[in-house]
Amino acid sequence: MMTAYISHKDCELHDMGAGHPECPRRLSAIRDYLMERQLWDVLLHVDAPKIEKIHLYRVHGREYVDGIFSQFPIKQTKTLGDDMVANAHTLNAALRSAGGVCKAVDMVMNGQAANAFCAVRPPGHHAEKNRAMGFCVFSNVAVAAAYAIHQYDLDRVAIVDFDVHHGNGTENILQYDERVLFCSSFQHPYYPHTVPDQNRSNIVHTPMHAGTSSDEFRDWVLQQWMNKLHQFNPQLLLISAGFDAHHSDPLADIYLDDRDYYWLTSELKRLAENCCEGRIVSSLEGGYHLDALARSVYQHIRVLSGL
Numbered sequence: 001m002m003t004a005y006i007s008h009k010d011c012e013l014h015d016m017g018a019g020h021p022e023c024p025r026r027l028s029a030i031r032d033y034l035m036e037r038q039l040w041d042v043l044l045h046v047d048a049p050k051i052e053k054i055h056l057y058r059v060h061g062r063e064y065v066d067g068i069f070s071q072f073p074i075k076q077t078k079t080l081g082d083d084m085v086a087n088a089h090t091l092n093a094a095l096r097s098a099g100g101v102c103k104a105v106d107m108v109m110n111g112q113a114a115n116a117f118c119a120v121r122p123p124g125h126h127a128e129k130n131r132a133m134g135f136c137v138f139s140n141v142a143v144a145a146a147y148a149i150h151q152y153d154l155d156r157v158a159i160v161d162f163d164v165h166h167g168n169g170t171e172n173i174l175q176y177d178e179r180v181l182f183c184s185s186f187q188h189p190y191y192p193h194t195v196p197d198q199n200r201s202n203i204v205h206t207p208m209h210a211g212t213s214s215d216e217f218r219d220w221v222l223q224q225w226m227n228k229l230h231q232f233n234p235q236l237l238l239i240s241a242g243f244d245a246h247h248s249d250p251l252a253d254i255y256l257d258d259r260d261y262y263w264l265t266s267e268l269k270r271l272a273e274n275c276c277e278g279r280i281v282s283s284l285e286g287g288y289h290l291d292a293l294a295r296s297v298y299q300h301i302r303v304l305s306g307l
């Protein structure tokens with residue numbers, strides 16, 4: 001079985017404005033590099049469908065979702081929330097981002113793909129139940145977790161979020177759902193200014209000081225995440241794959257490099273093979289240095305695809 005690569009041109013038309021780091025070029029940089037390294041042609045390419053509202057209502061407030069819809073169509077740009085600017089294509093892009101991750105869940109649950117990477121934007125992990133923020137409109141991975149639990153009657157879905165920013169939106173939505181284990185590493189103190197909390201059995205916070213090295217990060221993953229994930233024994237592993245903890249990234253101060261994403265993906269793939277027949281759905285979050293992003297995603301997908 002192949003690795004699915006789920007995307008859509010609408011995700012490249014959403015644009016937050018000139019010079020914004022969360023830019024359309026992120027997706028084309030990834031595509032160009034995968035082509036250059038001959039990985040593009042061995043992936044199963046799938047268009048991300050628009051999600052139906054019913055699946056958004058499962059995690060977002062009905063008024064919030066309807067309120068987002070009511071602001072479109074727009075001709076120019078519009079602010080949807082704190083650090084979230086929309087253009088004419090943003091609603092379709094956001095619907096395809098959440099829809100793409102749910103499509104990926106269907107494909108891995110139905111045996112149509114071994115695993116999947118969703119090259120989508122806007123990202124999702126900062127969007128809360130009733131709030132767009134941090135470049136995010138809908139909480140793509142939380143929507144997909146709730147979708148998987150509902151659609152496939154799952155009891156245990158693990159989410160690993162290695163973006164350099166805390167996945168406050170995912171946590172805001174799923175924190176009281178014991179069917180979900182959420183492991184999140186993030187620079188601290190830093191946006192979105194989460195206060196680390198180690199008292200929740202289904203949430204693992206791994207705060208990282210500015211300047212955190214590869215070795216420190218790997219130790220914490222092994223000590224804080226892997227045993228917990230094995231014990232939880234997920235039926236599906238979702239990944240909020242942000243690559244902004246890379247040392248080249250302009251938005252943060254953590255010192256990971258391409259090889260760390262290879263290593264972490266290998267650890268997670270082995271876990272998924274032991275627990276859930278390798279079922280992994282990974283979705284792009286951050287990563288703002290275009291070359292480092294493209295190389296890191298390449299390493300991530302190289303492991304997923306087994307090449």
Ligand SMILES: [Zn+2]
Binds near residue numbers: 164244286287
């Ligand atoms: Zn981030």
